Amino acid sequence: MNFEDFRQIVAVTSLEKLLFVGLGNEICGDDSAGLVLLKMLEKRKEFGDSHFISAGTTPENHIQEMISTEAEAVVFIDAVRMNKKPGTIEIIDRDKISKHDFSTHSYSVTLIESFLSANGFRSFYYLGIEPLTTKIGEPISGIINESLVMFFNGS
Numbered sequence: 001m002n003f004e005d006f007r008q009i010v011a012v013t014s015l016e017k018l019l020f021v022g023l024g025n026e027i028c029g030d031d032s033a034g035l036v037l038l039k040m041l042e043k044r045k046e047f048g049d050s051h052f053i054s055a056g057t058t059p060e061n062h063i064q065e066m067i068s069t070e071a072e073a074v075v076f077i078d079a080v081r082m083n084k085k086p087g088t089i090e091i092i093d094r095d096k097i098s099k100h101d102f103s104t105h106s107y108s109v110t111l112i113e114s115f116l117s118a119n120g121f122r123s124f125y126y127l128g129i130e131p132l133t134t135k136i137g138e139p140i141s142g143i144i145n146e147s148l149v150m151f152f153n154g155s
Contacts, residue, residue: 001090003152006127007046009091010075013123015049019071021062022054023078023109029138030086030131034078036140037089037129037148041077044152059112066116073123074116076109080128087147088130 010018022038025031035054042052051069055062059076066074080092094110113124129148132141 001151002154003044004154006091006151010073010125013073015047017070017072018047018050019066019069019074020047020050020052021059021066021074021076022052023056023059023076025057025134027136029133029135030129030141030144031079031134032140033129033131033144033148034076034127036145037077037127037151040148040152059109063112063115066121067119070120072121073125074113074121075125075127077127078109078129079131079134080126082128082130084130086130086132086141087143087150089147089151090128092126092128094124094126 020038020041022035024034026035035056038052038054041047051071053062053065053069082088082090082092084090094113109126113121116124129144132143
């Protein structure tokens with residue numbers, strides 16, 4: 001998947017009603033990929049009117065902030081073990097979230113989805129990035145950085 005494919009998928013929601021939530025741990029190698037991709041998306045003019053929250057490893061601590069955006073759709077972005085080539089970026093179907101270990105964070109992202117759904121959110125997207133390593137103390141790997149750049153370049 002590339003940026004243009006992704007942009008078309010979320011284009012069904014007006015930009016001001018779109019929320020991006022980056023998940024991950026900055027000190028665990030490629031687990032930070034969701035946070036890095038969030039920052040890259042935030043710089044794009046295509047999403048200039050959208051909302052962005054860097055939730056790190058505790059998305060549950062940002063629920064009120066998510067609700068206060070008055071968004072209708074949320075895109076959760078995280079490193080995900082999908083058994084694909086490291087650096088693969090793709091939208092994950094909701095029914096496959098638990099099978100792919102979308103979130104290793106303290107609360108399940110699907111539990112957070114349930115709460116947001118009860119507070120006006122209508123659409124949920126899960127953008128996963130296959131990590132190479134999530135070892136503590138490691139930086140994000142070169143192959144993941146490359147994949148994130150290629151995501152925007154249409155490759």
